[in-house]
Amino acid sequence: MEQEKIVAVADSVTVGELAETLNLPVTTLIGELFKNGIMATINQRLDFETAQIIVEELDLGVELVHKPATEVVHKKHELSDAATTRPPIVAVMGHVDHGKTTLLDAIMDKKTVDGEAGGITQHISAYQAVRKDRPITLLDTPGHEAFAALRQHGAILTDVVVIVVAADDGVKPQTVEAIRFARTANAKIVVAINKIDKESANSQLVKTQLASEHNLNPEEWGGDTIMVEVSAKTGKGVDNLLDTILLVADMEELKADIDTPAEGLVIESHMETGRGSVVGLLVEQGELKVGQYIVAGTTYGKVRTLLDYASKPTKVAGPSTPVTVTGFKELPQFGDTFSAVKTEKDARHEVEINKAEIERNAASTNVTGADMLKMINQKHDTKDLDVIIKTDVKGSLTSVIDSLKLIDTGGEVNLRVVASGVGSITENDIRMAVGSDTIIYGFNVEISSSVKRLAARDKVPVKIYQVIYELLDDARTEMEALLAPDVVETEIGKLTIKGVFRTLKEEVIAGGEVTSGKITPGVLANVFRGEEKLAEVAVTKVQRGPQEAKEVFEGEMCGLSIKTDKKLQLEEGDKIELFSREIVKRTL
Numbered sequence: 001m002e003q004e005k006i007v008a009v010a011d012s013v014t015v016g017e018l019a020e021t022l023n024l025p026v027t028t029l030i031g032e033l034f035k036n037g038i039m040a041t042i043n044q045r046l047d048f049e050t051a052q053i054i055v056e057e058l059d060l061g062v063e064l065v066h067k068p069a070t071e072v073v074h075k076k077h078e079l080s081d082a083a084t085t086r087p088p089i090v091a092v093m094g095h096v097d098h099g100k101t102t103l104l105d106a107i108m109d110k111k112t113v114d115g116e117a118g119g120i121t122q123h124i125s126a127y128q129a130v131r132k133d134r135p136i137t138l139l140d141t142p143g144h145e146a147f148a149a150l151r152q153h154g155a156i157l158t159d160v161v162v163i164v165v166a167a168d169d170g171v172k173p174q175t176v177e178a179i180r181f182a183r184t185a186n187a188k189i190v191v192a193i194n195k196i197d198k199e200s201a202n203s204q205l206v207k208t209q210l211a212s213e214h215n216l217n218p219e220e221w222g223g224d225t226i227m228v229e230v231s232a233k234t235g236k237g238v239d240n241l242l243d244t245i246l247l248v249a250d251m252e253e254l255k256a257d258i259d260t261p262a263e264g265l266v267i268e269s270h271m272e273t274g275r276g277s278v279v280g281l282l283v284e285q286g287e288l289k290v291g292q293y294i295v296a297g298t299t300y301g302k303v304r305t306l307l308d309y310a311s312k313p314t315k316v317a318g319p320s321t322p323v324t325v326t327g328f329k330e331l332p333q334f335g336d337t338f339s340a341v342k343t344e345k346d347a348r349h350e351v352e353i354n355k356a357e358i359e360r361n362a363a364s365t366n367v368t369g370a371d372m373l374k375m376i377n378q379k380h381d382t383k384d385l386d387v388i389i390k391t392d393v394k395g396s397l398t399s400v401i402d403s404l405k406l407i408d409t410g411g412e413v414n415l416r417v418v419a420s421g422v423g424s425i426t427e428n429d430i431r432m433a434v435g436s437d438t439i440i441y442g443f444n445v446e447i448s449s450s451v452k453r454l455a456a457r458d459k460v461p462v463k464i465y466q467v468i469y470e471l472l473d474d475a476r477t478e479m480e481a482l483l484a485p486d487v488v489e490t491e492i493g494k495l496t497i498k499g500v501f502r503t504l505k506e507e508v509i510a511g512g513e514v515t516s517g518k519i520t521p522g523v524l525a526n527v528f529r530g531e532e533k534l535a536e537v538a539v540t541k542v543q544r545g546p547q548e549a550k551e552v553f554e555g556e557m558c559g560l561s562i563k564t565d566k567k568l569q570l571e572e573g574d575k576i577e578l579f580s581r582e583i584v585k586r587t588l
Contacts, residue, residue, distance in 0.1 A: 008065050016042040018051055022062060032058055079255055086256040086319040087128070087135040088249035089282070092192075093181065094164035095172035099194040103164060103232040104140050107242065126267060126282060126322030127309045131242040136249075137282070137320045139267075160248050161187045162241070164194050167201035167229070171209040179214055188248050189216065190226050192241055197231040256319030262286035262340040266296050267322070269331045270393040271423045277301070277328040281338055288317045288340060293347045294325075297336035298355050300347035301328035331422055334395040383413050383482045386436055387475065388429055389420040392444035396468070397422060400443055403472055413479045425462060427451055433460045439478060441471055483586040492578040493517025498557070500570045507540075508570050511559040519552045519560065519578060527568065528575040538563045539578060 015033070019026040019042075026042055032054055046054070052064050092100045107129050125140040139158065161182035165175055182189050191210060193203045207227060210216040217223020226244050230237035268280035279296070281288070288294070290306045304327035308314045317323040332338065341347050387404070391397040397420055404415055419432055425447040429440055440455070442464035447455075455462045465471040495512045502509040521542045527534040541561040542549050552558040560576075562568070 006063050006065055013046055013048075013051060014042065015044050015046065018046060018054075022055070022060060024058075024060075028058075029054065080257050080260075082259060083255040083257050086254050087137050087321075088160050088245060088252075088254055089137045089139065089158045089320050090160045090162055090245055091139045091141055091158040091182075091187070092162045092164060093141050093174075093178035095166070095169070095174040095178075098164045098166040098169065098172070098175075099232045100164045101140055103192060103194060103230065103238070104138060106232045106235050106238050107138065126280065128322065129242065131239070131246060134246055135320075136242065136245055137322060139282075139322075158185065158187050159252060159254055160190055160245055161185075162190050162192050162245070164192045165206050165210070166195045167193050167203050167206055168195050168198045170202075170206055171213065176214065179216065188252065190228065190241070190244055190248060191216065191218075193227060193229045194232055196229045196236070197234050203229050254320075256285050258287055258318060260286040262288040262292065262294070262317075262338075264288075264338055266332045266334060266336040266338055266394075268393050268395055269328075269334065269422070271331065275305075275326050277326065277331050279325050279328055279332060281323050281325060283317050283319055283321045283323065285319055286340065288321075288323065288325075290315055292340045293342070293344055294328075294338050294340050295347050295350040295354070296328070296332035296338035298351055299328055299330040299332050300341075300344075300351050301325075302344070303327050331394055334393075334398050385413055385415045385475075385479050385482060386418045386433075386438040387415065388433055388438055388440045389417055390425050390429065390440070390442045390445050391420075391422060394422055396443055400441070400468060400471065403468070404475055407472070407476055407479060412484065413482045415475065415479060424448070425451055425464075427454055430454045430458060430460050430462075434458045439463065439475075441465070441475070443468060443471055480585070480587050486584045486586055488582045488584050489579045490582070491517065492523055492580060493519050493554070494578070495519055495558075495560070495576040497570055497572055497574040497576065499572060501559070503567070503569060505567055506564060508537075508562045508564065508568050509559065510562065510570050511557065512576065514552055514554050514556050514558065516554055517578070518554070519558055520550060521548075521560075523578050523580055525562070525576050525578045527562075527570070528577065529571065529573075534574070535564055535566065535568055537568065539576075 013021070015029055016026055019029045022029075030042070048064070055062050055064055092104060094100050104127065108127055127138045127140070129136045129138060161178065163175060163178050163182065165171060179189065191206075193206050195201055196203060207218050207221070210225070210227075211218065211221065211223065216225040218225060218227045226248070228237055228241045228244055230241055232238070262283055263286060264282045264284040266279060267282050270278055272278045288303065288306065290303050292303050294301060294303060303325050305325065306314055306317060307324040308317070309322050311324070314323070339350075341350060389397060389400055389404075391400055401417055401420060404417070407415065418436075418438060419429070424445050425440060425442050427450075430451060432438070433440055438460070440460060440462045442462065444466055445464065447462060447464060452462070454460075463471070463474060465474070493514060494516045495514050497510050497512045499512075500508065500510045519539070519542050521539055523539055525537050525539050527537055539560055540563050542552055543559040544552055544556065549558065562570075562576075
């Protein structure tokens, strides 16, 4: 047997590029797509799964393998000899409800947890604390599993990850996830064992779990992981934790250049009435100043206002400093790299380069494998749940959409995000949803009374949530409602025909012996002659002797009336198998 030729293609490829790779006339490829119900042009993009399917359909003896798209890596700045010490950037991570935000409150002497919906951090929030005249930048990362994307960026941004573990609860799934993120980002790990003030606290158990299951060995046990016992509630151990962070920072010799164009990462972005785009940035190198032009992804702007973590105006922000700026033309994406440029002309040029790069490596394609499979295999009858997503900030939008995509329906229900954006729900959102059974989900956003009236008039469902997992639960329920129900058949009993008394057009009266289970009226039955199924019928009446009976059990003789939709000629020796049929609603 001839070995298949192996061909590597990237995440997405145009029809023309795939035809060239396969050494095929492009018309052949377009024709095959057309046969499968997809109208495609030479420049139409296909994802990897679609390319695999079409190659299998063409039977070319070619095996496609995945060639990962070039990863966009945040360029590491090469430090000059003039680089100076910078503050450490610390991400506070861990399982939901283990006290990350409360610990930050103790450090910053403020109260934020009461303002968080459900007590769960919904965004990455950035602060700066001062210990022994040295600033420490702190990132509070969300704890719920739906915010994995935010939390991962939180780890990538950082030098030190403080993993908060509750002494009364131990290591949990998001604790493990936080450890993985920290290791992926090559960040130093410090463990804060919180809630030691509780009676049920067991710090030794936490240390044992981390050491035996996750290879984080405490220093006092001869390991290299510093673990600090704290109580965010009473403040005990908080200063020791900050001292530990500074010690780790000194060991790492964290430095940055000041005399270089400012660069860093976008950590939040949203629209505000009267202010326009409001963007949270973390400066990594250089100094960001009011009036500078900055580029982030496919947008740029001139820094109109520059606010520190406490929302106080500042004229300059150096390395490791979180700031909020206004002035971007459009909202940049969460996680975008930003950099300062000299002129608006330079900014526009950088944006064009970035747009061209995104176009070349487009992960979103015109035709997906899901589209292709749907066309090829119509019998699956996939149903669509269309949604519009509006959130308060870009980071939340990323998390909500990513989490919705993870809801598994076994391919029976396809959740389609037909539109999404940052900001309040608008009349345009309602108009887009009219007449298409589209649900509008809002997360931490508002809806005006006029838009609410329009939605009610046009019968467009609008659902607003402050806690992400409640939104996800509702979407899961909506998708479950679209699942085809299961038909469950339960065997009740079997009977062998011993005699046939009367045969009418739609009814047969016969008698027989119950060979297993029981015979009851008002149920369905299958009629068999040998291995052949003759018909599906309904048992309308059962008699034991001259009397009607509700049940006749194994070993007993009975008579029964059978209703059929076609003339049925029963014979002695035929088998009747009674069963109940139940429609069961499915869940995910």
